[in-house]
Every structure is written in C-alpha cells, then in structure tokens.
Amino acid sequence: VNRNLHPINSTINIGENSIGSNNITIIAGPCSVESEEQIVNIAERVKASGATFLRGGVFKPRTSPYSFQGLGENGLELLKIAKEKTGLPIVTELMSxxxxxxxxxxxxxxxxxxxxxxxxxxxxxxxxxxxxxxxKRGMSATIEEFLMAAEYIMLEGNENVILCERGIRTFERYTRNTLDLSAVPILKKLSHLPVIVDPSHGTGLWWLVEPLSKAAIAVGADGLIIEVHNDPLNARCDGEQSITTGRFQKLMESLKLIAKVE
Ligand code: PEP
Ligand code: MN
Incomplete structure (x- = not known):
C-alpha cells in the first residue's frame, strides 16, 4: 500500500468503470436488499441520476441478532436482477x-x-x-491498522483494493460515528490506493449526507458510497441515514457542479 514504493495512484478497472482515476465514483443503493421491486426501483433511479455502481447488503452485520439479517443468497439473486436491468455493477458485503x-x-x-x-x-x-x-475502516481502527488490513489483502496478490472511510467511534453521540475526513488526505499521502467516503454510516443522519459528500470531495476522495432508499421511513435497515431517490437526484446535480462525477 506504500506510496513510496508505488508513486502513481492506483486505478481499479471494473468493466467500463474505473475507480481512482480523475473522476468521482458514486456507489449508491439501499443498506439492505429487501425485495425485487425495491432493489430494481432504487437501481433504476440511482442510475438515472448518474450513479455508476449499485450497493445493497444481503448478508448484514447487525448489532442485534434480533434485527433483520439480510436476505442472504436470495438477496444476491435480486441484486443480479437489478444488475441485468440497469447494467450497474454490484457492490455487496461478504461476511463469511x-x-x-x-x-x-x-x-x-x-x-x-x-x-x-x-x-x-x-x-x-x-x-x-x-x-x-x-x-471499510474498522470503527475503532487507526489509520495504521487500516492500512495494515489492506496490506494483508495485497500481500496475497490482490492489488485491487479500495479504501473506505466510514466514520470512527468517538465520544460524540449526536452523529452515529465521527466521519474522519482528515483520514482522506492522510491515506492518499501514505498510500497509492483509491479512497472513498461513506457519509451515510459516517454520520448516521440523512440530512448530513449532502454536506459531508461535498466535503469528502473537497478533501480529495475518489468516490462516495451513499445509502439511498425509495422509502427510508420503512427501510428494514439504516433508514435514518438513507436519502430518498429524489434527494439523491438533487445531490448528484450539486456534485456535478463541483467535480467530474461519473
Ligand atoms: C454497510 O455498508 O451497510 C455497513 C454495514 O457498513 P459498515 O461496515 O461500515 O458499518
Ligand atoms: Mn447500512
């Protein structure tokens, strides 16, 4: 991961898209895949607004074992349907x-x-x-620990690693986490890997997603991963930090004024 051994920024090519080049990559979608109708609807809306990747959890790492754990393998099938219908490549969490x-x-x-x-x-x-x-950065991980985790992956031969700042745990409880935006230029100074920011988990509050998205771009992030839901009030996971598809459209319009978003 060391920038001294690799002075040029890494770019990660995924189909027609690349992460870490001169554009801002937008990954958008719900915290969790809930139904075919939900994921296809959100995928179509975020694509129309300019997102280039679809996110959606199917195996969910929930704090409480009584909370919705995700649709599992069936959810993966629904993500594939959304990908077929929109062409958006999919990002989802592997836990096991x-x-x-x-x-x-x-x-x-x-x-x-x-x-x-x-x-x-x-x-x-x-x-x-x-x-x-x-x-994603661990909730109590230092930058050094974060980079060492990336090193574990790269040492085995996979150099296609994207770092994601998603907020760390501090004494502040107004926000779910404290989004450590200073980590972005630090990670980019120490490492050649692309760095993206998650303002949704980073704040836990939907109305902070827009200002923190802009701030992340201002400090040099290569992209954003944003939770978007068609009906946040009834979302099965993380509704309070999810923006509606309509707000996502407006957010994309304002991001396009400040950066090359594609
Ligand atoms: C998520 O992306 O929905 C998620 C669970 O993120 P994190 O691992 O950052 O908490
Ligand atoms: Mn989430």
Missing part, C-alpha cells in the same frame, strides 16, 4: 468465506465491512483472488 465462490461469480466489488476489517483469515482469502475489494 463459505460464500466466496458465489461472490466471485456474481459480485463486481466485494465489500469487507468495518466489523471485519481485522478478520485476517477473511482478508487473506480475498487477497488470493483478483476481484476488487472495498475495505
């Missing part, structure tokens, strides 16, 4: 190695969530493949 083969086949970018940032066996296995990995 038993699904790795399935993800290799169907998923375009494998997300490793904050809770698994230091799951070293998982990191080593996704290091043995070539599929791009979106590695």
């Amino acid at each position: 190695l038993e699904y790795l083969d399935m993800f290799l086949e169907d998923v375009d970018v494998i997300q490793i969530g904050a809770r698994n940032m230091q799951n070293y066996p998982l990191l080593k296995e996704v290091g043995k493949i070539k599929k791009p990995v979106l590695l």
Whole structure:
C-alpha cells in the first residue's frame, strides 16, 4: 500500500468503470436488499441520476441478532436482477468465506465491512483472488491498522483494493460515528490506493449526507458510497441515514457542479 514504493495512484478497472482515476465514483443503493421491486426501483433511479455502481447488503452485520439479517443468497439473486436491468455493477458485503465462490461469480466489488476489517483469515482469502475489494475502516481502527488490513489483502496478490472511510467511534453521540475526513488526505499521502467516503454510516443522519459528500470531495476522495432508499421511513435497515431517490437526484446535480462525477 506504500506510496513510496508505488508513486502513481492506483486505478481499479471494473468493466467500463474505473475507480481512482480523475473522476468521482458514486456507489449508491439501499443498506439492505429487501425485495425485487425495491432493489430494481432504487437501481433504476440511482442510475438515472448518474450513479455508476449499485450497493445493497444481503448478508448484514447487525448489532442485534434480533434485527433483520439480510436476505442472504436470495438477496444476491435480486441484486443480479437489478444488475441485468440497469447494467450497474454490484457492490455487496461478504461476511463469511463459505460464500466466496458465489461472490466471485456474481459480485463486481466485494465489500469487507468495518466489523471485519481485522478478520485476517477473511482478508487473506480475498487477497488470493483478483476481484476488487472495498475495505471499510474498522470503527475503532487507526489509520495504521487500516492500512495494515489492506496490506494483508495485497500481500496475497490482490492489488485491487479500495479504501473506505466510514466514520470512527468517538465520544460524540449526536452523529452515529465521527466521519474522519482528515483520514482522506492522510491515506492518499501514505498510500497509492483509491479512497472513498461513506457519509451515510459516517454520520448516521440523512440530512448530513449532502454536506459531508461535498466535503469528502473537497478533501480529495475518489468516490462516495451513499445509502439511498425509495422509502427510508420503512427501510428494514439504516433508514435514518438513507436519502430518498429524489434527494439523491438533487445531490448528484450539486456534485456535478463541483467535480467530474461519473
Ligand atoms: C454497510 O455498508 O451497510 C455497513 C454495514 O457498513 P459498515 O461496515 O461500515 O458499518
Ligand atoms: Mn447500512
């Protein structure tokens, strides 16, 4: 991951898209896939607004075991339908190695969530493949620990790693996490890997997504991953931090005024 050994920025090519080049990559979609109608509707709307990747969790790392755990394999099938209908490549979280083969086949970018940032066996296995990995910063991870987690993946041979700042736990409780925007230029100084920002988990509040998205671009992020829902009030997961498809459209319009978004 060390910039000194690799002075040129890495770009990660996924189909027609690339992450880490001179454009801002927008990954958008619901926290969780809930139904075919929901995921296809959101995918069509975010695509029409200019998103180039669809996110949607199917294996969900929920704090409470009584909360909705995601649709699992069936959810993956629904993501595939949304991809077929819109052409948007899909980003979804892998929590267990038993699904790795399935993800290799169907998923375009494998997300490793904050809770698994230091799951070293998982990191080593996704290091043995070539599929791009979106590695989220652990909620209490230092920048050094974050980069060492990326190193675990790259040491096995997979250089297609995208770093994601998603907020860290501090004493502040107004926001769900404290979005550490200073991590963005620091990560870019220390490493050649693309860095994206998650203002949804970073704040936990939908109305903070727009200002923090703009701020992330201002500090040099290569992209954003944003939770968008057709009906946030009734979302099965993370509705309070999800923006509507209408607000996402407006957000994209305002981002296009400040950056090359594609
Ligand atoms: C998510 O992207 O829905 C998620 C669970 O993120 P994190 O791992 O950052 O909490
Ligand atoms: Mn979420």
